[in-house]
Amino acid sequence: xxxxxxxxxxxxxxxxxxxxxxxxxxxxxxxxxxxxxxxxxxxxxxxxxxxxxxxxxxxxxxxxxxxxxxxxxxxxxxxxxxxxxxxxxxxxxxxxxxxxxxxxxxxxxxxxxxxxxxxxxxxxxxxxxxxxxxxxxxxxxxxxxxxxxxxxxxxxxxxxxxxxxxxxxxxxxxxxxxxxxxxxxxxxxxxxxxxxxxxxxxxxxxxxxxxxxxxxxxxxxxxxxxxxxxxxxxxxxxxxxxxxxxxxxxxxxxxxxxxxxxxxxxxxxxxxxxxxxxxxxxx
Numbered sequence: 042x043x044x045x046x047x048x049x050x051x052x053x054x055x056x057x058x059x060x061x062x063x064x065x066x067x068x069x070x071x072x073x074x075x076x077x078x079x080x081x082x083x084x085x086x087x088x089x090x091x092x093x094x095x096x097x098x099x100x101x102x103x104x105x106x107x108x109x110x111x112x113x114x115x116x117x118x119x120x121x122x123x124x125x126x127x128x129x130x131x132x133x134x135x136x137x138x139x140x141x142x143x144x145x146x147x148x149x150x151x152x153x154x155x156x157x158x159x160x161x162x163x164x165x166x167x168x169x170x171x172x173x174x175x176x177x178x179x180x181x182x183x184x185x186x187x188x189x190x191x192x193x194x195x196x197x198x199x200x201x202x203x204x205x206x207x208x209x210x211x212x213x214x215x216x217x218x219x220x221x222x223x224x225x226x227x228x229x230x231x232x233x234x235x236x237x238x239x240x241x242x243x244x245x246x247x248x249x250x251x252x253x254x255x256x257x258x259x260x261x262x263x264x265x266x267x268x269x270x271x272x273x274x275x276x277x278x279x280x281x282x283x284x285x286x287x288x289x290x291x292x293x294x295x296x297x298x299x300x301x302x303x304x305x306x307x308x309x310x311x312x313x314x315x316x317x318x319x320x321x322x323x324x
Contacts, residue, residue, distance in 0.1 A: 043072035044095065045299065048088075048109070049102035052078045054264070056316055057100055060292045063312060068302045072097075079105070088112050092137070098299045099129040100292070103234065106143075106168025113139040123175050124202065125168035128295040140298055143172035146291030147261070148180055150282045151228075154257060155181045158228045164216070164245045165232035166190040166199040169261055173232055174199060178207045185210040187223060189246070216245060225253045229274075231260045236268035244270045249277055257281075263288055266317060285316055 047057045061074040077099070079087045084105065091099075092112070101109050106125040110116065113126065114136040120126050126139035151158070158181040163170055166188060177183045186209055190196035196213035204211050214221050229252060235245040248258045248270060258274035263284035271281040289312050293304035304312075 043070070043097045044075070045072060045098045045100075046075040046077045046096065047100040047102060048077045048079055048091075048105060050079050050081065050104065052076045052102070055102070056263070056288060057102075057292065059316070060289065060312055061296060063315075064292075064296050064302075064304060064308065067305075067308050068300065070300060070302075084108065092135075097131055098295070099131075100295055101127050101129060103167070103169075107171075110139060113137045115139070117141070119144060122206070123171045125171040127168070127172075127291060128298055130298050140295075141172055142291040142294035142298070143169060143287070144176045145294050146287040146289070147173050147176050149290035150286040151181070151257075151259075154228075157255075158183055158257075160185045160224060160226045161187070161228045161230070162223070162226040162251055163188045163230050163232065164190070166192065166195040167232065170199060170232040171202070173230055173261075174203045175206065177228075178203060178209070181228075183209065185212075185224075187212045187214065187226075189214045189216045189221070191216045223251050226251050226256055228257045228259065231262065231268075231270050234262070236260060236270050237262045237264050241265060242269060244268070244273065248274045248279075252277075252279055254278065260284060261287060263316070285313055288316070289313060 047055055058074045065072045106127055109126050115138045117140045120139050120141040123141050125141055127143050128140040130138045161177055161183050188196045188200050193215040200211045200213040229248045231245050233245050235243055257280045258271060259282040260268050260271050261284045262268050266283055271283060275281045289309055297303055
């Protein structure tokens with residue numbers, strides 16, 4: 042039996058096992074998918090132990106999408122450019138290969154809107170924000186990108202990295218209780234964990250401060266299915282997107298890397314319906 046799993050912390054209700062076990066069954070693959078929960082104080086030693094064991098691949102989630110990179114043997118060019126990894130493929134020779142499939146998963150629900158997304162607000166500056174930022178630069182018409190984060194230094198680092206790849210009108214701001222003087226945006230994206238778990242009644246910021254009736258509000262969180270951030274936008278009639286489509290999209294790309302098989306549309310619809318009726322953690 043082949044062994045796969047997800048590395049992160051915490052992982053008490055992640056949906057990844059449900060998604061991948063369903064895909065293994067669909068394709069008749071003898072494989073198991075496990076939760077590998079690694080507290081930060083055990084991360085380095087636990088990775089060293091995992092490298093001695095017989096695994097075929099992992100997904101990597103918060104908070105380790107950048108921390109995992111030094112433990113990899115090779116990086117896919119896209120993952121290297123982004124600087125974050127959410128998928129590891131392990132070869133028969135035991136080589137750990139890093140990939141980023143968040144990039145493609147994020148874009149899935151925006152396919153029909155690329156040309157209209159010229160002014161974007163990105164909340165957060167972690168591993169998910171890295172993938173989202175590069176996706177916006179490569180696939181949309183973005184001309185102005187504002188990055189807002191609790192740590193201004195991290196926001197600036199992300200801004201500088203994106204600017205080195207493609208020159209745009211960038212702004213980096215610190216996320217605090219004040220209201221920055223900003224324009225209205227075509228797309229507002231929350232890449233932080235604010236809105237899930239103990240912060241499920243909170244918002245990273247009020248999206249209505251920076252939205253008009255055409256703004257798309259996107260939250261990468263899928264638990265709850267509608268965060269306060271999205272609910273606030275929906276109640277004003279704005280288009281909202283939660284993290285379910287991205288979750289399934291990035292999982293499908295990981296699965297293809299591991300097995301060579303795709304997620305057929307029927308399986309994607311089945312998973313979306315099933316996950317929309319359940320609760321879990323951010324992947």
